Amino acid sequence: MITIVGGAGFIGTRLCETLAAKKVDFEILDLKESQSYPEKTKIVDIRDFDALKAAVSGQTIINLAAIHRDDVRDRTLYYTTNVEGTRNICKVADEAGISSIVFTSTVAVYGFAAPETGEDGVINPFNDYGKSKYQAEEVLRGWYAKNQKGRNLAIIRPTVVFGEGNRGNVYNLCRQIVSGKFLMVGSGRNRKSMAYIGNIAAFLALAATQAQGYGVYNYVDKPDFDMNTLVTDVKRTVTGKNGVGLRLPFWLGMAMGSIADIVARVTGANLPISSIRVKKFCSTTTFSCEALEALSFSAPYTLAEGLERTLEAEFLNPDQNRQVFFTE
Numbered sequence: 001m002i003t004i005v006g007g008a009g010f011i012g013t014r015l016c017e018t019l020a021a022k023k024v025d026f027e028i029l030d031l032k033e034s035q036s037y038p039e040k041t042k043i044v045d046i047r048d049f050d051a052l053k054a055a056v057s058g059q060t061i062i063n064l065a066a067i068h069r070d071d072v073r074d075r076t077l078y079y080t081t082n083v084e085g086t087r088n089i090c091k092v093a094d095e096a097g098i099s100s101i102v103f104t105s106t107v108a109v110y111g112f113a114a115p116e117t118g119e120d121g122v123i124n125p126f127n128d129y130g131k132s133k134y135q136a137e138e139v140l141r142g143w144y145a146k147n148q149k150g151r152n153l154a155i156i157r158p159t160v161v162f163g164e165g166n167r168g169n170v171y172n173l174c175r176q177i178v179s180g181k182f183l184m185v186g187s188g189r190n191r192k193s194m195a196y197i198g199n200i201a202a203f204l205a206l207a208a209t210q211a212q213g214y215g216v217y218n219y220v221d222k223p224d225f226d227m228n229t230l231v232t233d234v235k236r237t238v239t240g241k242n243g244v245g246l247r248l249p250f251w252l253g254m255a256m257g258s259i260a261d262i263v264a265r266v267t268g269a270n271l272p273i274s275s276i277r278v279k280k281f282c283s284t285t286t287f288s289c290e291a292l293e294a295l296s297f298s299a300p301y302t303l304a305e306g307l308e309r310t311l312e313a314e315f316l317n318p319d320q321n322r323q324v325f326f327t328e
Contacts, residue, residue, distance in 0.1 A: 002026040002208050003058030005046055005089065006065030008034035010166050010325035011104065014201040015062070016040075024209060029055050030065070035323050046085035053092045060100040060208050063089055068106070068129050068327070075128050082132035083139065090143040100152040101140060102207045107159045107193070107218060107287050109134040112279075115191070118288040119157070119216045127276075137216075144214055154207040156200075158219040159287055163197030163306065164313040168327040170194065171314065172272075177234045178315055184244045185253035186282040188228035193220045193286045196306025199299040206297060218289040221303040227281075233307065238315045253278045 002019065006012050007028035013036050019026050020037075028034050029044040029052070044055045046065050067081045086103070093101060107113070108130030110121045125131045137155055144153040162170035176182040200219050207217075225233075231244045248256075257275035264271050301309070313319065 001058040002060045002062060003029060003056050005029045005044075005061060005063045007037075007062075008032050008041060009064060010163075010168075010327060011161060011197065011200060011204070012064045013037075013165075013323070013325075014163070014197045015064075015204050018201045018205045019208075022205065022209075024205070027058060046088055047080055049088045049091060052088050053095065056092050056096060056098070059098060060102070061089055061093060061098060062102040062104075062204060062208050064104050066104070066129075066133070078128040078132040079135070082129075083135045086136040087139050090139060093143065094146075099147075099150055100208070100211065101143070102154045102156065102204060103136070103140055104204070105133045105137055105155050105157045106130060107157050107285075109137070109157065110287075112283060113285070113287070115284050115286045116288045117218075117286075119218055119291045121287075141214075148214070152211045153214050154212060155216045156204065156207065156219055157217065157287075158195045158200055159193040159285070161195045161197055161200055163310055165322050165324050166197065166310075166327060167324050170310075173230075174234050174238075174311065174314065177231055178238045180245075182231070182245060184227070184231060184247040185278060186227075186248075186250040188231065188244060188247070189226055190282055190284040191224040191226045191286050192230070192284075193222075193224050194303060194306075195219050195221050196299075196301055196303060196310075198301050198306060198309075202300050203292070203297055206295075212295070215291060215295075217292045217295075218287045219292060220287050220289045221299060221301075221306065222289070223303070224286045225303070230307075233304075234311065237308065237311050250278075250282055253282065 004012055004026055007016055008030035016037055028041045034041045042055045044051050046052055067077045109123050109125050110117050111124035111126045113121055123134055140153055144151050199221055228244055235241050257273055257278040260271045260273045261275050
């Protein structure tokens with residue numbers, strides 16, 4: 001039995017589908033009921049130790065639960081959920097004799113990292129999400145250190161995850177491109193590491209079912225797209241048109257983002273543009289995954305196939321009954 005904390009979300013739902021296909025038994029602990037697996041769901045808040053302890057019945061825990069959006073106003077939520085919730089999971093594992101934990105962290109722990117940063121890269125998070133995730137990693141490393149020979153800990157740091165049903169940054173970018181409202185900011189030569197949901201779910205399933213001792217793994221689907229290629233591919237696939245369209249210089253995009261920051265602070269509005277989002281869009285954010293490659297993991301899909309499947313499902317042949325997940 002595998003306990004999936006946060007299993008009703010986007011990654012969790014696809015992971016459950018992957019485990020079900022492999023006939024691996026699992027349960028879901030979440031604040032909300034899984035639409036796909038309501039019969040396997042227990043409503044639990046990981047900040048509540050007693051409730052968490054009473055609910056966990058698996059021999060392996062996969063922790064997907066997190067506060068991760070950029071626009072969370074109460075910054076303490078990052079730490080009470082991401083750090084203290086993880087601490088509760090470790091306490092439950094200690095008391096229940098659970099020896100395997102898989103934790104989804106994030107490449108945000110590296111901050112604005114140098115291109116091709118690997119798992120040994122400098123830890124320098126720029127936001128509370130990255131900071132809290134790294135603190136959670138440290139809690140888990142403390143748990144593992146108590147019994148290194150008898151425990152398994154896999155810390156997985158995915159880059160931006162996209163796929164069918166996800167209403168996050170990649171979907172929003174694709175929707176803007178398809179609608180004709182997209183404006184390229186900067187040269188577009190900056191590259192972005194991405195991860196397709198079908199592949200990250202497959203790797204999480206592998207990590208949960210094969211004992212590996214201790215490991216930290218960046219999850220990236222290679223090769224990386226640059227923004228010009230990504231925009232052009234989306235535009236050609238969905239609309240049949242080529243090119244990226246209108247382009248703004250970086251300085252102008254940042255100026256517009258800074259103005260939006262001021263408006264948001266004054267009005268409290270949640271605007272689609274901000275200086276940090278412009279900076280993130282125009283920066284090269286690529287990561288290496290040497291530790292992952294050492295495991296001889298074979299991703300079920302190429303990155304291009306993942307993008308094609310997503311565009312087909314979301315824009316070319318959409319299913320109005322598909323469950324959708326709103327994320328950053």
